Amino acid sequence: MKYCVIFGAQSYEHEISIVSAITLKDVLHRDLSFIFCDQHRDFYLIDPSKMKSKLFSSGDYKKESKLFLKEGGFYQKSFMKEKKVEFDILINLVHGGDGEDGKFASLFTFFGIPFIGPSLEASVLSFNKLYTKWYAKERGIKTLSYELLQKGSYDISIPFPVIIKPLRLGSSIGVSIISEQSELEYALDVAYEFDDEVLVEPFIDGVKEYNLAGCKGDDYIFSIVEEPHKEKFLDFDKKYLDFSRTKQVLQADIDESVVEKLKENFIKIYENSFEGALIRCDFFIIDNEIYLNEINPIPGSYANYLFEDFSSVIDELSKHLKTEKTISIGYDYIHNIQKAKGK
Amino acid sequence: MKYCVIFGAQSYEHEISIVSAITLKDVLHRDLSFIFCDQHRDFYLIDPSKMKSKLFSSGDYKKESKLFLKEGGFYQKSFMKEKKVEFDILINLVHGGDGEDGKFASLFTFFGIPFIGPSLEASVLSFNKLYTKWYAKERGIKTLSYELLQKGSYDISIPFPVIIKPLRLGSSIGVSIISEQSELEYALDVAYEFDDEVLVEPFIDGVKEYNLAGCKGDDYIFSIVEEPHKEKFLDFDKKYLDFSRTKQVLQADIDESVVEKLKENFIKIYENSFEGALIRCDFFIIDNEIYLNEINPIPGSYANYLFEDFSSVIDELSKHLKTEKTISIGYDYIHNIQKAKGK
Numbered sequence: 001m002k003y004c005v006i007f008g009a010q011s012y013e014h015e016i017s018i019v020s021a022i023t024l025k026d027v028l029h030r031d032l033s034f035i036f037c038d039q040h041r042d043f044y045l046i047d048p049s050k051m052k053s054k055l056f057s058s059g060d061y062k063k064e065s066k067l068f069l070k071e072g073g074f075y076q077k078s079f080m081k082e083k084k085v086e087f088d089i090l091i092n093l094v095h096g097g098d099g100e101d102g103k104f105a106s107l108f109t110f111f112g113i114p115f116i117g118p119s120l121e122a123s124v125l126s127f128n129k130l131y132t133k134w135y136a137k138e139r140g141i142k143t144l145s146y147e148l149l150q151k152g153s154y155d156i157s158i159p160f161p162v163i164i165k166p167l168r169l170g171s172s173i174g175v176s177i178i179s180e181q182s183e184l185e186y187a188l189d190v191a192y193e194f195d196d197e198v199l200v201e202p203f204i205d206g207v208k209e210y211n212l213a214g215c216k217g218d219d220y221i222f223s224i225v226e227e228p229h230k231e232k233f234l235d236f237d238k239k240y241l242d243f244s245r246t247k248q249v250l251q252a253d254i255d256e257s258v259v260e261k262l263k264e265n266f267i268k269i270y271e272n273s274f275e276g277a278l279i280r281c282d283f284f285i286i287d288n289e290i291y292l293n294e295i296n297p298i299p300g301s302y303a304n305y306l307f308e309d310f311s312s313v314i315d316e317l318s319k320h321l322k323t324e325k326t327i328s329i330g331y332d333y334i335h336n337i338q339k340a341k342g343k
Numbered sequence: 344m345k346y347c348v349i350f351g352a353q354s355y356e357h358e359i360s361i362v363s364a365i366t367l368k369d370v371l372h373r374d375l376s377f378i379f380c381d382q383h384r385d386f387y388l389i390d391p392s393k394m395k396s397k398l399f400s401s402g403d404y405k406k407e408s409k410l411f412l413k414e415g416g417f418y419q420k421s422f423m424k425e426k427k428v429e430f431d432i433l434i435n436l437v438h439g440g441d442g443e444d445g446k447f448a449s450l451f452t453f454f455g456i457p458f459i460g461p462s463l464e465a466s467v468l469s470f471n472k473l474y475t476k477w478y479a480k481e482r483g484i485k486t487l488s489y490e491l492l493q494k495g496s497y498d499i500s501i502p503f504p505v506i507i508k509p510l511r512l513g514s515s516i517g518v519s520i521i522s523e524q525s526e527l528e529y530a531l532d533v534a535y536e537f538d539d540e541v542l543v544e545p546f547i548d549g550v551k552e553y554n555l556a557g558c559k560g561d562d563y564i565f566s567i568v569e570e571p572h573k574e575k576f577l578d579f580d581k582k583y584l585d586f587s588r589t590k591q592v593l594q595a596d597i598d599e600s601v602v603e604k605l606k607e608n609f610i611k612i613y614e615n616s617f618e619g620a621l622i623r624c625d626f627f628i629i630d631n632e633i634y635l636n637e638i639n640p641i642p643g644s645y646a647n648y649l650f651e652d653f654s655s656v657i658d659e660l661s662k663h664l665k666t667e668k669t670i671s672i673g674y675d676y677i678h679n680i681q682k683a684k685g686k
Contacts, residue, residue, distance in 0.1 A: 042414070
């Protein structure tokens with residue numbers, strides 16, 4: 001199986017996608033190729049041996065082979081010919097905009113390219129934190145209470161401390177925790193820089209947080225449960241380092257019964273929606289009840305550090321990708337109308 | 344202002360999109376060009392004078408100029424050159440899959456093509472009837488009670504009569520109204536042909552139904568309120584004819600206060616979500632309360648027959664399209680890491 005990793009793109013998380021891709025190169029022990037989508041959305045084929053962060057930050061990637069996207073895949077132009085980039089499955093590794101908002105899923109589905117990553121609908125569900133709440137509720141999983149603010153609004157009624165998040169970003173970008181009114185306006189302005197809509201939730205200091213990654217192969221495959229280390233919460237700088245992790249971490253020190261409960265909740269979220277993706281669900285446990293904090297449908301370097309045999313997990317997922325049903329169009333209605341008109 | 348209408352695509356509503364486009368040619372009195380997306384998702388530039396249904400049903404469209412999509416628009420290849428199809432704004436007229444499910448919005452946004460039609464997120468909200476209910480609730484608008492069934496399930500608890508709908512289609516495709524248990528399995532199987540998930544709602548015979556179309560220009564622009572004629576409900580054949588309507592219909596015979604209430608509810612739905620689109624909201628009135636039935640984000644031939652001066656409405660909408668903020672990527676984090684590593 002030959003995989004191609006696509007990363008970068010027009011996203012606030014462009015740089016962590018680069019780090020994530022470099023990391024994946026080290027941990028996914030398979031035949032790999034790499035496609036970089038730059039901030040202008042031009043595609044380049046990157047020689048695996050050149051996968052260093054400097055290639056991208058220096059702009060030197062522009063010397064690599066430019067690609068274009070069309071039916072069936074990515075192509076290089078050479079003289080009068082077009083040469084297809086050969087791979088079996090594309091791995092969507094674009095965090096944030098383009099990759100997690102549904103655009104890449106749309107492009108790859110439209111152009112018939114098999115890919116690992118959330119579907120169009122699953123992307124939108126997990127990218128918009130409000131939709132995630134609606135979805136969790138439908139599936140019988142609690143989430144924190146919230147208020148949704150539109151750009152220009154500064155009134156909240158949730159008591160301090162609160163956590164303020166741009167509605168549609170990941171990786172803690174634009175997120176603030178504030179404990180008093182005097183900090184509110186600035187924190188909201190920061191969040192409004194990234195989104196016209198902002199979500200406010202109560203901030204629960206010391207809340208128990210557990211991350212569980214997984215996917216559906218023949219059966220569900222789960223990672224270990226991780227209790228993320230945090231100082232109040234992970235800011236972007238710290239999370240950034242998170243995307244380059246390659247060593248397996250230890251299972252959180254929790255009862256097996258809790259692990260089982262987390263897995264049950266993971267399945268409730270994944271089933272009939274996230275097939276084809278390897279996702280990480282971030283849960284809270286409050287008063288012995290499980291809450292969904294967020295769904296990360298393209299976790300940093302695919303959360304490789306939570307799995308014992310990461311490469312095999314990707315192989316098994318590859319055999320169970322989501323495919324779109326092709327509709328055959330027979331023009332029956334138009335023929336009938338033409339007949340009725342005597343044409 | 345030069346418009347280009349894109350229609351067809353890999354959709355159960357492919358044929359009605361063709362009818363819709365032919366109709367639009369007659370009612371949108373502006374400089375127009377046409378791009379046909381065939382069922383294989385190949386694009387063709389269609390000479391306006393050739394816009395007849397037979398061109399498509401016969402396959403003759405394949406003799407027209409083939410196009411490809413890339414940054415900035417659609418291009419023709421001629422000898423060694425590429426020639427861009429010139430237009431100011433693309434009008435998304437693909438009903439159902441590809442057009443209304445978010446794929447086209449993704450493609451046009453990704454490749455920087457200004458378009459009239461629902462955004463990616465708005466598409467997903469209106470395409471999935473369950474998400475529409477969640478959304479309406481958040482905006483304070485009632486919808487009918489429901490049950491969601493997964494393929495293979497045949498048990499419902501809503502009392503008969505019920506209406507059965509594939510979760511993600513429009514135009515009454517796969518929809519049945521059934522009044523007794525003996526009809527249930529067949530009706531569900533029909534719906535499962537089109538979607539793995541099916542929505543069941545109570546069917547209210549004789550319910551008052553009102554359609555209101557509109558968009559946001561400098562201010563909200565509304566159509567007249569239409570009371571659709573129906574025999575029980577419009578099936579696909581009858582709705583099909585609906586897509587070719589060109590004559591303005593009459594305002595429903597209702598109080599001005601009801602019209603105002605419908606407009607208020609329309610704004611609740613449109614605001615901060617459907618900007619850039621001309622949508623039609625289909626409402627029920629039950630016991631003097633307004634219910635949202637569905638949001639049609641690309642109504643047949645853009646519901647031209649509900650507006651007095653349709654072409655001007657499109658012109659005004661064009662001045663208020665939704666645009667994506669461009670992120671400038673400076674590689675600060677990667678530079679910092681490189682510095683820290685002394686590289």
